[in-house]
Amino acid sequence: MADFETPEIKEYPVIPHIKLGVMSHSKPFLSKEEFQEPLGYPGELVDDWQEKAYAKMEELLGKYRSFRVYLDSCVKCGACTDKCHYYLGTEDANNMPVARQDLLRRVYRRKFTFAGKYFPKLVGAVDLTKEVLEEWYSYFHQCSQCRRCSVYCPYGIDTAEISMAAREIMDSIGMGQKYCNEIIGKVFKIGNNLGLPEPALADTLEGLEEEVEDDTGVPVKFPLDQKGADILLVTPSADFFAEPHVDGLIGYAKVFHQAGLSWTLSSHASEAANFGMFIGSYENMRRISVRIREAAEELGVKRIVFGECGHAWRVAYSFLNTLAGPFDFLDPNYPVPQHICEVTYDLIQRGVIKFDKSENDHMTLTYHDSCNVARASRMGDEPGGQFRIPREIIKACCNNFVDMPSDTIGEATFCCGGGGGLLTDDLMEIRVKGALPRMQALKHVVENHGVTHMAAICAICKSQFTKVIPYYGFTMDQIVSVHQLVSEAIILDGADTDDDGDSGDEE
């Protein structure tokens, strides 16, 4: 099925020796004019692309302190060299974070620094040639912007900032990536990444209502565009139909129902994801974010809650107030926005929702910290709440929980391998190989602690894992949503007892 070899999971994690250029062939499909134009980018590589690229780089140097400071500050100490999951999985030297940054830093030095202008060989500075541009296109699409390297850098240099800038520069000269840009176009045109129009969405939600009522006997609602609802739920569109995402959506609905909270989805903002971040475009990221504000105003809600999605939560938690704020028209008693886990955790704390944990006894769970939730956001009031709260929820509704090794979770968590705009079939090789460190950690707890399932809190992680774990000998149903566990165990008032459901309640 694939023209590459799945990396072997060794007995212990090893730091590989470098190999040169073994992943240089990995390139996503180029964007076309029809996908570039709605985002404000040229449809194909412009004639004077080199000059335009330099000009864009100069513009970004003036707009982003991170970009400027990080290009100057690296001392090549090597702290990050063994931290990237793509390096560990591919062994390609250019997948070491510093080497990836240097693809761009070399050009920056040549064009914008004294040493690079007059002593290019000494400091390794090069012009932006066609070959260099091809390397950019390849290797800046082998970064999932997960920020693991930035945790270990003595100056906090974040390769994500460099890869976002590189993608923005490439977009501006007409060398965009099809996957991200086509999807952003769909958000602008239809409202979500999947291109699911309002009638289809309404239909899907109706189907879910029937399914849940059949299953539990409780009329749990999935409201759409309901004016005057208290809560606007913004969730990744994968939650509407993909497995195991949709089981998470059912979980949110059951939580709202049992807590008696009034909520609604919006067809205008029927997508939490914001791929504008992946391509480093403030303008596109802002345009996508503003839809959420518009939906909140139009529906007259008091709160905004986000569903399970990693990068969406980064944009929501860290950027939404900046991009689409201020949200002073919402209820000031709640943070804007809130994560569904914050809502659920609070309800658990207050005893509003209760669980029958035995419903999840057939599983032993572990939990995958999503990179963007772990290293680029927070939940709750305390630093580190993003690690504690999802685990507390899982432990509240499951009896069997085991963490993976400590150097693979929390702030040290490994990316699933499919984040940052790489979740596309044309990048299957890098996705499979990039999953290696997480698969290694998963295998450890499966073999030593009897773990049967891994819970995830991000639509991309869930999609990526269900697709790549078969390569490593696991099965796709071993990936579950956090709110799927909530859904299984939550005690709904008026629900059928187990005897009525008999054996028909296992999915």
Next chain:
Amino acid sequence: MSALSYIFAGAFVAATILLVFGLARKIVQYARTPAPLKIPTTPAPTTTSGVVVRMASEVVLFNSLFKSNKWIWIFGWMFHFSLLLAFFRHLRYIVPPESFLWPLVSMQIVQAAGKYAGLAMLIGLAGLFVRRIVVDRVRYISSPSDYLMLILIFSIAATGVLMSFYARDVDIVQLKAFALGLLYFDWQPLPESGLLITHLALVLILMVIFPISKLLHAPGVFFSPTRNQVDNPREKRHLAPWAAKLEEGNG
């Protein structure tokens, strides 16, 4: 006064100007460049005082590097801490005896620590150099300038150590007169010593390349948004001036 003394005096003035203005230019540039988005690497402090603690732990203890790799940390920290101690020792050349700082600078412990720090610095730098050659990952990312930088600083430390421990014939009273003369623009002769002249010439090179090299990591770390930002985006709206302009047209 010898021609060499004039050359060194002039070179020190020129190098100081390049260093100060070069660094000031970069610091102003960093400070003026907006950070349009909240990007602290989380978990991050939620208060400004928390950020001060985080930054201090990075600058003083190299906290992130410690998490990453104990070898780089031990060699790197040994080198930088020794550099600090050596700097304190060298203050004796520019602090006049009547200064309130003199009792501190002239303390036996400060002088002895600075002297032995020179040895620790050599060990740290040698460790970093060996690592750069031996570890294939680090070798791959190294440019000629990365090796030369280590050699330059190693040579400065080595000549310093030689003067302190072996060739103890440099007239340090005269050296202090030379140094203070630079400060007061009352130029005095430089003691004649091959080691001293090599030591100072290398220091001059270091001063000049500081603002145009990776040594910019020194001011850079303080401006790193992943380390210096407060984690409070929901509580406080963060907006860069250029981003605010985007809102004017199409709110």
